[in-house]
Amino acid sequence: MSDLLTCTNITKRFGGLVAIDDVSFSIQKGETLGFIGPNGAGKSTMVNVMSGYLKTDAGKIVLDSVDITTMPPHKRVHQGLARTYQIPRPFPELTALMSVITASLCGKDRKNQSFEDAAGDATHYLEFVGLFSKRNILARDLTFFELRMLELARALATTPKVLFIDEVMAGLNPGEASSAVKMVVKAKEQFDLTIFWIEHVMAVLVEAADRIVAIHYGQKIAEGTPDEVVNNDTVIEAYLGKGWRNYA
Amino acid sequence: MVDIEIKRDRIVIRWKGKKWDWMIEPRYWRNSIYWTIALILFPALAYFFSPGLVNTMVSANIYAAIAIPLALMTVGTGRINFGPNFYVGVGGYVAALLSIHMGLSPWLTLPLAVLMSAFFALLFSPLVIMAKGLYYVLLTLLLPLVFLEITFIYTGLFKGDVGLFGIELLFDLGGAKLNFLAAAYVSAAIMVLFLLITNKILKSRYGLIMAAINDDEEVAHGIGVNINKVKVLTFVGASAMIGVMGWFMAHYFGTFSGITYLPMTYMLKILLVFMVGGRAQVFGCVAGGYFVAFLEEFLIRVMGDFQAVAFPIILLILLFVLPRGEGLFGLYRKRHYREYMPQIHVRR
Numbered sequence: 001m002s003d004l005l006t007c008t009n010i011t012k013r014f015g016g017l018v019a020i021d022d023v024s025f026s027i028q029k030g031e032t033l034g035f036i037g038p039n040g041a042g043k044s045t046m047v048n049v050m051s052g053y054l055k056t057d058a059g060k061i062v063l064d065s066v067d068i069t070t071m072p073p074h075k076r077v078h079q080g081l082a083r084t085y086q087i088p089r090p091f092p093e094l095t096a097l098m099s100v101i102t103a104s105l106c107g108k109d110r111k112n113q114s115f116e117d118a119a120g121d122a123t124h125y126l127e128f129v130g131l132f133s134k135r136n137i138l139a140r141d142l143t144f145f146e147l148r149m150l151e152l153a154r155a156l157a158t159t160p161k162v163l164f165i166d167e168v169m170a171g172l173n174p175g176e177a178s179s180a181v182k183m184v185v186k187a188k189e190q191f192d193l194t195i196f197w198i199e200h201v202m203a204v205l206v207e208a209a210d211r212i213v214a215i216h217y218g219q220k221i222a223e224g225t226p227d228e229v230v231n232n233d234t235v236i237e238a239y240l241g242k243g244w245r246n247y248a
Numbered sequence: 249m250v251d252i253e254i255k256r257d258r259i260v261i262r263w264k265g266k267k268w269d270w271m272i273e274p275r276y277w278r279n280s281i282y283w284t285i286a287l288i289l290f291p292a293l294a295y296f297f298s299p300g301l302v303n304t305m306v307s308a309n310i311y312a313a314i315a316i317p318l319a320l321m322t323v324g325t326g327r328i329n330f331g332p333n334f335y336v337g338v339g340g341y342v343a344a345l346l347s348i349h350m351g352l353s354p355w356l357t358l359p360l361a362v363l364m365s366a367f368f369a370l371l372f373s374p375l376v377i378m379a380k381g382l383y384y385v386l387l388t389l390l391l392p393l394v395f396l397e398i399t400f401i402y403t404g405l406f407k408g409d410v411g412l413f414g415i416e417l418l419f420d421l422g423g424a425k426l427n428f429l430a431a432a433y434v435s436a437a438i439m440v441l442f443l444l445i446t447n448k449i450l451k452s453r454y455g456l457i458m459a460a461i462n463d464d465e466e467v468a469h470g471i472g473v474n475i476n477k478v479k480v481l482t483f484v485g486a487s488a489m490i491g492v493m494g495w496f497m498a499h500y501f502g503t504f505s506g507i508t509y510l511p512m513t514y515m516l517k518i519l520l521v522f523m524v525g526g527r528a529q530v531f532g533c534v535a536g537g538y539f540v541a542f543l544e545e546f547l548i549r550v551m552g553d554f555q556a557v558a559f560p561i562i563l564l565i566l567l568f569v570l571p572r573g574e575g576l577f578g579l580y581r582k583r584h585y586r587e588y589m590p591q592i593h594v595r596r
Contacts, residue, residue, distance in 0.1 A: 077472035091463035106472035
């Protein structure tokens with residue numbers, strides 16, 4: 001396995017606050033990399049930096065041997081990087097089908113793709129996530145779970161190499177959450193994706209991830225297989241506090 | 249025998265196993281032939297019955313032709329430009345000055361007016377990238393007012409106090425009434441051309457991309473849309489289209505003065521056309537343009553001076569009364585989900 005995406009010494013400061021402090025890791029082709037940390041650890045900042053919404057103060061991001069550190073978001077998408085949002089951000093006035101068509105049209109620089117091609121393409125992705133019957137409904141009228149799935153379809157329609165998933169389970173009930181997780185796993189198999197998965201719920205990542213990176217206060221505290229990370233003292237300390245052994 | 253059945257929305261005619269439908273509800277009159285015939289017949293009829301109405305029609309066409317590019321710009325940049333009349337001023341002054349000082353014919357001043365409007369739009373296009381929400385509104389609002397000041401400061405060139413006159417007319421058919429008639433057709437042609445171009449753009453893939461930008465700029469950027477390119481191109485293109493109307497007005501009236509087009513009152517009228525017709529709907533702009541121009545004319549005839557007070561109040565009330573902010577066009581359009589219905593967002 002080779003490194004698909006490499007982040008080297010990423011640092012991001014907001015004024016005096018160091019949100020990400022010298023974090024380095026790499027994602028290998030075809031794996032699912034879990035990314036965990038307590039509240040405010042800098043997980044979402046990391047995704048924003050990697051997808052180009054925030055500029056890094058230092059460090060380097062390389063995707064498939066292309067340096068994307070200074071690229072604007074849309075060029076990173078063309079390079080094969082897609083993301084979903086923690087709180088779904090659909091296009092409220094577009095129908096489900098239209099928003100996926102937009103993603104299909106713009107996701108890559110396809111010179112010969114007509115509008116109809118994109119529509120056919122989009123239909124496939126909508127069917128995949130189970131929204132085909134809702135294709136002509138405005139996104140603002142969809143339920144929360146359907147919005148999640150719409151976002152996944154929109155991200156898949158850009159034909160990414162790496163998919164960033166920002167808390168797929170947040171705000172879903174247990175039944176919906178498990179089908180959302182299954183959908184992500186299915187998408188990974190069908191579309192040959194590499195997944196960078198941020199999650200609060202440890203149990204999901206232990207099941208689904210191949211490797212996990214844990215951060216705390218913007219610093220990487222652990223990296224390894226799920227079992228190693230879950231049993232790592234520093235990680236437990238970050239979640240539960242220093243005196244956790246007294247109560248264990 | 250011929251069998252005629254009248255239903256709620258249509259008349260059904262049956263004869264020997266054949267069937268014809270005739271829609272009676274106006275919202276189903278989708279056939280553009282009706283409207284084209286109305287557009288062609290109206291000035292010709294008004295010419296004989298009430299020539300003043302021809303002039304009203306010209307101003308209606310001008311309002312609509314300024315509001316249509318503004319609608320395109322609003323959707324494509326995701327922001328409301330509060331100074332569309334700046335480009336009317338630029339186009340008009342370029343046409344007027346070139347015609348007076350260099351004796352250029354209207355057909356030569358047209359491309360120059362368009363180019364100059366596009367140039368100024370390009371100069372101010374960083375606004376659509378940098379400024380958002382209230383700041384964008386304030387900055388665009390300021391542009392025509394600053395230009396108005398400049399016409400007064402450099403009054404030797406711009407004649408801010410008396411206005412420029414002696415501009416070569418677009419056509420001279422020998423008689424004011426005939427000129428009005430010709431202007432009505434030319435302005436209607438420009439308006440319809442703008443309507444078709446804008447509608448074509450909005451219905452194409454670029455329209456979809458613009459819709460995505462209007463809904464959520466950041467997310468559009470995050471699915472691979474080059475938002476800055478789209479926004480700047482829309483801004484420049486639409487501004488150039490508005491500049492054409494400045495050119496038309498300069499050559500139609502033969503005079504041009506900034507004080508008529510650059511102050512807030514004219515800008516408000518354009519924005520009301522744009523809102524009353526239906527939020528950022530291109531066809532709504534035509535409905536709004538005609539409604540506003542004819543209401544203004546009607547109120548002047550009925551109320552006299554009190555019109556200046558009543559007119560904006562009536563329009564503002566209409567904004568609240570008309571269906572769900574969809575404006576006049578909302579009464580007519582068929583509602584179906586596939587269609588993109590732009591919502592105007594003012595972002596922080």
